[in-house]
Amino acid sequence: MPTSPAKDAYRIETLQGFPSLEAIRERWQQWQYHPNSDFDFFSTIVKSRPSVVAPVAMVLYKKDAPVALAVGRMENVILPTSFGYLKVFSSTLRQYTIVYGGLMGRWDDAGASVLIQYLRTWMKQQKIDVAHLAATEHEHPVYKAALRNVPFYFREILLKNNLHWTADLKDAKDKFQNKINTKHRSQFRNKEKQLAKFSGGDIRIKKFQNPGDTTAFCLDAEKISQTTYLRGLGEGFYDTPEMRSRLELSARNGWMHGHVLYANEKPCAFWLGTLYQKVFYLDYTGFNSDLNHFSPGRILFVKMIEELCESHELHSIDFGFGDAEYKQRYGDRNWMESDLYLFNRTPAMLLINLARKAIDVARLAAEGTLKRFNLLTLVKKKWRHSAEQTVHNQVRSDASPE
Numbered sequence: 180m181p182t183s184p185a186k187d188a189y190r191i192e193t194l195q196g197f198p199s200l201e202a203i204r205e206r207w208q209q210w211q212y213h214p215n216s217d218f219d220f221f222s223t224i225v226k227s228r229p230s231v232v233a234p235v236a237m238v239l240y241k242k243d244a245p246v247a248l249a250v251g252r253m254e255n256v257i258l259p260t261s262f263g264y265l266k267v268f269s270s271t272l273r274q275y276t277i278v279y280g281g282l283m284g285r286w287d288d289a290g291a292s293v294l295i296q297y298l299r300t301w302m303k304q305q306k307i308d309v310a311h312l313a314a315t316e317h318e319h320p321v322y323k324a325a326l327r328n329v330p331f332y333f334r335e336i337l338l339k340n341n342l343h344w345t346a347d348l349k350d351a352k353d354k355f356q357n358k359i360n361t362k363h364r365s366q367f368r369n370k371e372k373q374l375a376k377f378s379g380g381d382i383r384i385k386k387f388q389n390p391g392d393t394t395a396f397c398l399d400a401e402k403i404s405q406t407t408y409l410r411g412l413g414e415g416f417y418d419t420p421e422m423r424s425r426l427e428l429s430a431r432n433g434w435m436h437g438h439v440l441y442a443n444e445k446p447c448a449f450w451l452g453t454l455y456q457k458v459f460y461l462d463y464t465g466f467n468s469d470l471n472h473f474s475p476g477r478i479l480f481v482k483m484i485e486e487l488c489e490s491h492e493l494h495s496i497d498f499g500f501g502d503a504e505y506k507q508r509y510g511d512r513n514w515m516e517s518d519l520y521l522f523n524r525t526p527a528m529l530l531i532n533l534a535r536k537a538i539d540v541a542r543l544a545a546e547g548t549l550k551r552f553n554l555l556t557l558v559k560k561k562w563r564h565s566a567e568q569t570v571h572n573q574v575r576s577d578a579s580p581e
Contacts, residue, residue, distance in 0.1 A: 189290050191297040194236045195253070197222065203238055206245055206284075213280025214434065214455040216250050221278065223428050227421035230254045235275060237297070239290050247284030249294060249321070251277040258309065258520075260535045262542050270531050272308035279313045282321055291324035295521075299329065302523045309528065312519040314341070314500055325519055332529060333522045335536070340517050342502040344510035348493045358509050359481060367478055374473040380443025384482055387437035393426040396437040399446040403439075403465045416451065416463040429453055436487065440479040448475035450483050457494040459487060477505065484509075 194200050200207075204218060211217050225234045232253040239247040256274045259266045275298075286294075298310055315322040317340075325334065346358075375382045387396035401418035409415030416422070429435035434455050440448040448466035452459050466476035487493060498506040500516075522528035549555040 188241050189293040190240050192238045195233050200236055210283035214453045215278050216280035223424050225252055227424050247286045249277050250281035251275055260538055262538055267538055274309050274311055275307050276311045286320045288320050291320035292328055295324045295328045308523050310521040314516045315519055317515045329521050335520045340515050341500055342513045343516050344498040344506040344513045346496040346510045348495050370474050371478055374442050378442035383441050385439050388435050390430040393430055399439050400449045403446050403449050406467050407465045438479055438483045440475050448479045450479055458497055459493055460497045461499045
């Protein structure tokens with residue numbers, strides 16, 4: 180098939196394994212802008228996961244000069260297919276995951292098309308079942324190239340779209356303070372007093388950011404996470420060897436900022452974030468759902484950001500994946516992004532993708548019906564409450580002397 184002159188100027192080189200990655204390490208570190216794709220962070224995660232077969236980077240050259248980079252992992256995964264919060268079936272697959280923030284350098288439409296066409300051929304040669312472009316912005320040239328170049332029956336077409344919010348904090352303290360009006364400040368103070376009275380003790384906040392702090396933070400954050408609905412869904416913060424490895428790296432580099440709110444010396448809310456290149460990335464949060472009335476998570480969030488604005492030069496806050504009321508309140512910029520899956524051209528992958536599409540059609544139809552009757556929010560709340568109850572019952576069962 181003939182290619183355009185613009186495409187003819189490009190070529191892709193694949194680097195697999197850490198020894199090979201050293202060839203592009205200097206350029207990678209010049210381009211890295213997000214903690215997920217930081218060379219050292221990426222290496223730590225890859226080495227922590229038994230499921231990873233090898234790190235793989237695809238370098239885009241234009242007239243023999245590297246201009247862009249796609250960074251990812253070849254790994255064995257269990258790909259779930261869900262109807263809402265309910266997992267319908269799972270498939271064990273060999274996957275190439277381009278990590279969030281892993282598309283670095285200068286991508287244009289022509290270079291992005293070359294990458295997607297090369298990726299599909301490489302998947303066939305390496306027997307990769309599926310490529311996962313993690314939470315890719317809809318306006319990114321690689322996302323658009325995937326939609327243009329991959330037939331709909333070998334990619335997801337009914338994508339789950341998620342808003343991603345950030346807040347500009349160039350004049351950090353004043354800008355953030357202005358987002359919290361006098362009424363809300365008064366409400367937070369009252370909630371804090373009510374929480375102290377309810378718990379029968381003082382309220383205090385502890386900051387964790389040094390290498391020696393990681394164990395204590397993980398233990399307290401795990402206690403809180405065990406009570407959240409996210410744990411019932413298998414999501415959110417987990418105290419695992421991988422988590423400890425990444426936090427130890429983050430603390431050594433001065434990136435880690437963990438905060439825990441204690442009521443009567445009991446941990447009841449936490450936030451964990453990464454301060455990287457003057458951007459504060461919110462990674463994980465959780466609060467004891469029994470204390471929801473007192474808004475411990477919101478109290479801690481406001482105090483954490485105020486403290487960061489006082490002590491560091493912040494350019495912005497990145498609120499992470501998904502939409503939420505507090506992100507809308509404090510954020511001032513957003514964009515749409517989606518997880519995009521590209522399946523290998525085999526009968527088995529075609530069947531898996533078609534089955535996923537059928538379930539997505541049913542999910543969208545159900546959501547549309549619930550929206551028409553103003554029931555979608557209520558059903559989601561009940562589903563989350565059910566997940567919370569499952570977690571609470573499990574915690575009580577684990578604590579039983581029997």
